[in-house]
Amino acid sequence: MVRRKVKFQIFPSTSRGIELLCGLTTTIRTSVANVSEMIGSPDTRADQLRDLASAEAEASDLVHAVLTHLRTSYISPLPREDMYTLSRLLHETMEHLRGTGELIMNVGSTPLSERSSEQLELISQLAELASDSVQRLHNLDDLEDNWLQMLQFSKRAARTHLVWVNEISKFAKPGTIHRHQRVADHLMLTANTLRQFADHLGRVLVKES
Numbered sequence: 001m002v003r004r005k006v007k008f009q010i011f012p013s014t015s016r017g018i019e020l021l022c023g024l025t026t027t028i029r030t031s032v033a034n035v036s037e038m039i040g041s042p043d044t045r046a047d048q049l050r051d052l053a054s055a056e057a058e059a060s061d062l063v064h065a066v067l068t069h070l071r072t073s074y075i076s077p078l079p080r081e082d083m084y085t086l087s088r089l090l091h092e093t094m095e096h097l098r099g100t101g102e103l104i105m106n107v108g109s110t111p112l113s114e115r116s117s118e119q120l121e122l123i124s125q126l127a128e129l130a131s132d133s134v135q136r137l138h139n140l141d142d143l144e145d146n147w148l149q150m151l152q153f154s155k156r157a158a159r160t161h162l163v164w165v166n167e168i169s170k171f172a173k174p175g176t177i178h179r180h181q182r183v184a185d186h187l188m189l190t191a192n193t194l195r196q197f198a199d200h201l202g203r204v205l206v207k208e209s
Helices: 016-040 042-072 080-105 114-135 144-168 174-208
Strands: none
Touching: 016 042, 016 080, 016 114, 042 080, 080 114, 080 174, 114 144, 114 174, 144 174
């Protein structure tokens, strides 16, 4: 087995890790718009799904770049484990958005509830706060408000999900219930992953304060 030597940068950019995390949040925000377009414009769903697949591939490259950066740099705005965890949760968020797009493609002729747009708006707000948070990782003093807002939006997403599930249960056909339920659950999974991002951000704030 050949061991590859890892070259450490003596004078690395302290902002490189943050730049990569910002790239991840950008793919998420763009992908939220893609999923929203899939809901509002069924005729363009195939195109939007291709964009989601490209965004997921880009997110995978960014996570790999984060890992490489953390392994080859002495300097990081946060402990390496925290930077990796934040990048992993952002990548999982992107995976869930792409999965939601796949499910929407098979939702059938029954239109999705208005609750889907409400959930995407909340996810968009969560993504904006995540983006703002990673840009401020050099200075953690102002992040407590972001953390609190992300928790509040997450709670609203959970309530919206309950209302949506109740609406879905009133459909007559089991197949329609199943397809719509999967979309609702996957969007909730997306919001919950951003909630996990907020939870880890809170742990960072406590640990580094």
